[in-house]
Amino acid sequence: MAVDGSLYHTEVVNxxxxxxxxxxxxxxxxxxxxxxxxxxxxxxxxGTIHRFCSKYLL
Incomplete structure (x- = not known):
């Protein structure tokens, strides 16, 4: 299946x-x-956030 263009767009604000x-x-x-x-x-x-994600979200 070929997809042309974006499937979705997310705008993150800071x-x-x-x-x-x-x-x-x-x-x-x-x-x-x-x-x-x-x-x-x-x-x-x-690194702290990466370790948290690795431990609890994977």
Whole structure:
């Protein structure tokens, strides 16, 4: 089966940079904190989030 073009389009919004949250417009209830090695906040490191996802979501 050949598919021409996109199957879907998602717009992720981050209005406040590293200290904000990212969300899909229209579904702000699923907002996630930004993952960055520049933030000194528990759970914000990319490796921490990757390990969490690997352990609980895979």
């Amino acid at each position: 209005e406040h940079g590293l200290v904000g949250e990212s969300f899909v417009r229209g579904n702000e209830g699923l907002a996630l904190g930004v993952s960055s090695s520049l933030i000194d906040s528990p759970g914000s490191k990319p």
